[in-house]
Amino acid sequence: MASIKNRRRRQEHGVLMDTSQPVIASYNVHKCVGRDGRFDPERTSRVIQEIGADIIALQEADTRFGERRGLLDLARLERENGLVAVPIAPAGKAHGWHGNVLLFKEGKVRDVHTVKLPGLEPRGALVTELELKRGGALRVIAAHFGLLRHSRAQQARALLELLGEREGLPTILMGDLNEWRLGKGSSLNTFRDAFGFLPPAVPSFPSNLPVLALDRIIANRKELIGSVTVHDSALARVASDHLPLKAHIQWDGVKETDKQ
Secondary structure, eight states: OHHHHTGGGOOOOOSOSOTTSOEEEEEEOGGGBOTTSOBOHHHHHHHHHHHTOSEEEEESOBOOSSSOOBOSOHHHHHHHHOOEEOOOSSOOSOSSBTTBEEEESSSEEEEEEEEEEOSSSOEEEEEEEEEOTTSSEEEEEEEEOOSSHHHHHHHHHHHHHHHHTSOOOOEEEEEEOOOOOOSTTOTHHHHHHHHOOOOOOOOOBSTTSOOBOOEEEEESSGGGBOOOEEOOOHHHHHHOSSOOEEEEBOGGGOOTTOOO
């Protein structure tokens, strides 16, 4: 309701102003097809440039059926924005895993794990551990959950089971979780039990008048990320049916010895 009431007061939001803290972001690029029905990877790349993220998770960056094929010019994103895609194996024509791509600017990839999420739809998550240039390690999970509530519950539990088997690290989960419910039936409750504090919901869908908080950026500690905001620019409103989300990484929360 707040989004509807404030639709006439929407402002242009570009890159976050505090440049001392790295920016993380999540963006469902809708296979580079905008609300106008036009396939335009160049426009999608311009929105990514607007965001100015140091780490960004993309969803629907590959074709979905048959031999998956990447839709963006990754070489250009690296050349113009310094963003490098986390590599997955086996290398093929796809950019990522089930459409999930994680791009980052500085640091070193320590580990990459692809997860096939349960459910009726083909969904996945990309779990990456990064050694950051400024020191410390960070685990980033880029995910895209299904449209069915039962599947989302299964997918949330699968991710938590995986994390329980791995070394404890500061962890950020971001992506299109397709979860707008906040009650007992919400898959977000699974993460609340394990992560504790969850940032307030930020509506990101549909991009022309966002009323549903389908996209999320959450962390396993309150001090790891700053306030989550929507990147609401004129270009972003038409380039996809989702608006991107972004937040700052708080360096005090990135300590390799900390446990979940």
